[in-house]
Amino acid sequence: xxxxxxxxxxxxxxxxxxxxxxxxxxxxxxxxxxxxxxxxxxxxxxxxxxxxxxxxxxxxxxxxxxxxxxxxxxxxxxxxxxxxxxxxxxxxxxxxxxxxxxxxxxxxxxxxxxxxxxxxxxxxxxxxxxxxxxxxxxxxxxxxxxxxxxxxxxxxxxxxxxxxxxxxxxxxxxxxxxxxxxxxxxxxxxxxxxxxxxxxxxxxxxxxxxxxxxxxxxxxxxxxxxxxxxxxxxxxxxxxxxxxxxxxxxxxxxxxxxxxxxxxxxxxxxxxxxxxxxxxxxxxxxxxxxxxxxxxxxxxxxxxxxxxxxxxxxxxxxxxxxxxxxxxxxxxxxxxxxxxxxxxxxxxxxxxxxxxxxxxxxxxxxxxxxxxxxxxxxxxxxxxxxxxxxxxxxxxxxxxxxxxxxxxxxxxxxxxxxxxxxxxxxxxxxxxxxxxxxxxxxxxxxxxxxxxxxxxxxxxxxxxxxxxxxxxxxxxxxxxxxxxxxxxxxx
Ligand code: ARG
Numbered sequence: 026x027x028x029x030x031x032x033x034x035x036x037x038x039x040x041x042x043x044x045x046x047x048x049x050x051x052x053x054x055x056x057x058x059x060x061x062x063x064x065x066x067x068x069x070x071x072x073x074x075x076x077x078x079x080x081x082x083x084x085x086x087x088x089x090x091x092x093x094x095x096x097x098x099x100x101x102x103x104x105x106x107x108x109x110x111x112x113x114x115x116x117x118x119x120x121x122x123x124x125x126x127x128x129x130x131x132x133x134x135x136x137x138x139x140x141x142x143x144x145x146x147x148x149x150x151x152x153x154x155x156x157x158x159x160x161x162x163x164x165x166x167x168x169x170x171x172x173x174x175x176x177x178x179x180x181x182x183x184x185x186x187x188x189x190x191x192x193x194x195x196x197x198x199x200x201x202x203x204x205x206x207x208x209x210x211x212x213x214x215x216x217x218x219x220x221x222x223x224x225x226x227x228x229x230x231x232x233x234x235x236x237x238x239x240x241x242x243x244x245x246x247x248x249x250x251x252x253x254x255x256x257x258x259x260x261x262x263x264x265x266x267x268x269x270x271x272x273x274x275x276x277x278x279x280x281x282x283x284x285x286x287x288x289x290x291x292x293x294x295x296x297x298x299x300x301x302x303x304x305x306x307x308x309x310x311x312x313x314x315x316x317x318x319x320x321x322x323x324x325x326x327x328x329x330x331x332x333x334x335x336x337x338x339x340x341x342x343x344x345x346x347x348x349x350x351x352x353x354x355x356x357x358x359x360x361x362x363x364x365x366x367x368x369x370x371x372x373x374x375x376x377x378x379x380x381x382x383x384x385x386x387x388x389x390x391x392x393x394x395x396x397x398x399x400x401x402x403x404x405x406x407x408x409x410x411x412x413x414x415x416x417x418x419x420x421x422x423x424x425x426x427x428x429x430x431x432x433x434x435x436x437x438x439x440x441x442x443x444x445x446x447x448x449x450x451x452x453x454x455x456x457x458x459x460x461x462x463x464x465x466x467x468x469x470x471x472x473x474x475x476x477x478x479x480x481x482x483x484x485x486x487x488x489x490x491x492x493x494x495x496x497x498x499x500x501x502x503x504x505x506x507x508x509x510x511x512x513x514x515x516x
Pocket of ligand 1: 045102103104105130131134338340342343346
């Protein structure tokens, strides 16, 4: 449709090489709605006539009901060309040929991307809240489930399983915050920027922005058409989110081994082996790890595309679109699946407790008890270390050391073995967790407080997402009613 300056058409293979039509089905509806807002604005500013606006809007309404046919087999360069040519077919050149007045595919495509990404962000925000809610609910059920906490994947301190789930809820809520902030930078309209430098036609950019539910406009037309920082920001933030989900996946893969046996995944989240009948493999979680790599790959692809581009639109930018779709699809599915895995997880509380009690995880508690008796921590650390070493060598837990064992193990220190023995016989994993009072710790009391707090936080954040959704929906609904009032008059 656009080739008047050129003498020949693209050959089949070149057209396929150039065309983004395969990727464009994801933005077709945004392109139609954006075109409707643009057309309405042209009419309201007396740039096109009543007859023109009516015909163009009706043609676009018909396209919404999807009369595209097989988009992918069309011989157009992209969805923008396809929609414009269909509008011209339906409305006639005299009116349809006016739709593209004062805009360009360069502001059009970036408009579509902003509308698509803002919707994806809102879906993701809701999914994050659902998964966080699942984490908090599993935490609620496991406030008394004792487990070993790890550093270097070595047992470190006794803890509570609720504390683990709450940690990941907090991580996801930060992912939420990052996405929510990204939304504020995405939700600006580039429409009306034209190819790069604006237009002489008296358009009203503010009016299309508000019809489409944008908070404001991307003012500078060079910036509006050529910058993709909002896409990079979105995919970066989602990459971080995916690495967080991937870490949970890795923990669960380890915990579901027969060596750990801390959890059992529900059957629907495992795969069998084609050859070993006994196997129940955590393939779904492994794929969360694997797909995280794909999202990071998408980010790398985009950064590499953008870094060497001259300012102003370059066709290279077309290539980043499918990576946006893949990023959104993977992350939304990963969150939905993680939520269901959490809610169907079988937790082997006995095994977690057994492992915790069989290791000398109270060593730090012994040292801290001695600190309360006025001994410097560096010395109490040494005393607890000697005790643990002695216990390890005599193949007994610290709690089972006799008076003689205790005397022998700390003979080179000044601590009174009787005091030490009294401390050891008083300390259990449960007592240790009762006394763990520091803010945000694994202590019993802290679990209750944090759960209550996070339940409230998630509810508040839901209200914030709903208000963003409502704003967009009500803007689009009022655009639709303006369209209806014009197109219905025609019938
Ligand atoms: N299909 C193109 C894309 O996805 C649309 C913009 C084309 N603009 C141009 N000046 N060739 O980026």
